Amino acid sequence: MNDNRREFLKKSTTLAALSVVGLNACSKTGNQETENSTAVRTAGVNSKTKIAEWPIKIGENMPRLTVGVSNDASVAEMRQLKQIGVDYVLMGGPPIPWTEESLRKIINRFKAEGLTVINMMIGGHPHTIYGRKGRDEEIKQIQDSLRAAGTVGLPVVEYNFYAHRLMEGYYREDTRGGAGNTSFDYEKGRNLPTDPKLGTPQTAEMLWANLTYFLKAVIPVAEKAGVRMALHPNDPPIPVSHGHAQIMATFKDWQRLIQIVDSPANGMTYDCGVTRETGEDPLEVLRYLGSRDRINHIHYRNVTVEKPYVKYSEVFFDEGQVNMFAVMQEIFGLNYKFGIYPEHPREISYDKEHAGGIKNQYPGGGGYAAQAYNVAYTKAMMQAVVSLKDAAVSA
Structure with missing residues (x-):
């Protein structure tokens, strides 16, 4: 390759990087002015910047692209994820109490296909949520589960x-080319009666007291086991569902949560989509x-909000x-190193017509x-950030 062509390609690559930042800077939707100024300020790209070499590698202290899958997924399903560039997965865990044996059985199945389990969802504690008799036994089972998670090296329990x-508020809405959005309207479920099977609203x-009781019992165990817990915010982030309050529905709620027990083990699942919904x-x-x-x-996803908390897509x-x-x-920029999950893929015709719908x-x-689209988009964002970050360092 001659020197002129090499210089042309170098300048073209730099201009492409600049155009990405420039296009972002032109957007003025909602609170985007704050977000876009950050993108421009931190990119550090100029006409003399040396763009990082490809392929871009995601380092040890960087976020892990992670996709949700069933804990009994078939080898074919695992390979589908591996084929689109996924190396980390999350899933629902086995029934509590988790044991070292039950966790290793799952983790090793995925490891055999080149997939690392980075996060498991724990459940099976309704008495704890409702503050009913039997919650102490549930909490003990969760404590034992956290110890087992630490033993097998599972870093996050969600x-x-x-x-x-309130699932009743969701409905399908047409979008580009006949694809489907998942939309939500609180009015569809605002006045639904309380389910008597759930007990006292x-x-x-009441919920804050129950959550505080739970956290003070389990967070010290998680901390000692080397496991971090991640509480997902209420989604939909409405005030009441079938007569029950929602205590993880506002930023003030999230701030209150992390103050109950001051520990990195007492953390959250950050969701940029839910945050915009509020x-x-x-x-x-x-x-x-x-x-x-x-x-x-x-959780990494996007939304369009018509009215915060109650109507969005x-x-x-x-x-x-x-x-x-x-x-x-x-x-x-936070040096975050756990999972980032591109979730809630959109309904597209191809998925409806193939592999059983x-x-x-x-x-x-x-x-x-549709999940492959989400993964590709997310990986492109990750590579763009690393590329520009490396370019800024080398400039």
């Missing part, structure tokens, strides 16, 4: 603390939790109000092909 989740005060700036919330080392898992990653590039830059709990939700 959990929910819903008294009830839980007030916010009307908050995803970057500000990310910085608040991340600077305190309280983000133990990340989960959309393709490139269509929503969240600046996904700026969020990714901030994540890398779509198996998704959300109306407008997608399958494998």
